[in-house]
Amino acid sequence: MKFKTIIKILSLILLVIILINIKSIFKIFYPMKYEDHIVKYSQRYNVDPLLVAAVIKVESNFNEKAISPRGAYGLMQIMPDTGLWIAKNMKLKDYKEEKLYDNEINIAMGCWYINNLNTEFNGDIELVLAAYNGGRGNVQKWLSDKQYSKDGKKIDNIPFGETDKYxxxxxxxxxxxFKLYGDKYKTSLKTNES
Structure with a gap:
């Protein structure tokens, strides 16, 4: 009887400790790695830093050496052709495909690209993310097809299953x-929204 009571008390104490530290525990699984680069380039290109972190988490899980089955590279999983196009538009000197493995360059290019998509799709995050994953040309086609978009401004259903899940x-x-780091980035978020 005493043993069961001790186990119950210890379990209750453990539960309280977990609840008190829940944010810290979640931050282990949802880190803000490369924070300096994320903040620097999200501010430069007027992109929400938490969105950048979320994209990196989904794209590469913060693995700077990640390569997708389709051949996208680095933290933000940029395709070589897209990387070349971004580098030209950003006027990056001495750009080579290997630079996609440089976490700072990859984050800078990814932030620039998200900003570029934000401009094209009027800041509609669903369209921006669909274009980031499925291609801007596909998103434009879906918007002009009544089967996927009733009003030509929003996508009612994304025909690519992978893009929809993404x-x-x-x-x-x-x-x-946002729940874990939103307080820290409130000023940054307000700047990016204006």
């Missing part, structure tokens, strides 16, 4: 990052 996953991760 958008939902990034949005879920964004909400988690």
């Amino acid at each position: 958008v939902k996953k990034v949005k879920t991760n964004y909400n988690i990052y």
Whole structure:
């Protein structure tokens, strides 16, 4: 009888400790690695830093050496052709495909690209994320097809299953990052929203 009581008390104490430290525990699974680069380039390109973290979490899980089955590289999983196009538009000197493995360059390019998509899609995060994953040309086609968009401004259903899951996953991760780090980035978020 005493043993069961001790186990119950210890379990209750453990539960209280976990509840008190729940944010810290979640931060282990949802880190803010490369924070300096994320903040620097999200501010430079007027992108929400928590969105950048959520994209990185989904794209590479913060593995700077990640390569997708389709050949995308680095933290933000940039395809070589897209990387070349971004580098030209950013006027990056001496750009080579290997630079996609440089976490600072990859984050800078990813932030620039998200900003570029934000401009094209009027800041509609679902369209931006769908374009980041499925291609901007596909999103434009879906918007002009009544089967996927009733009003030509929002996508009612994304025809690519992978892209649909991607958008939902990034949005879920964004909400988690917002709950964990939102207080820290409130000023940054206000700057990016204006």
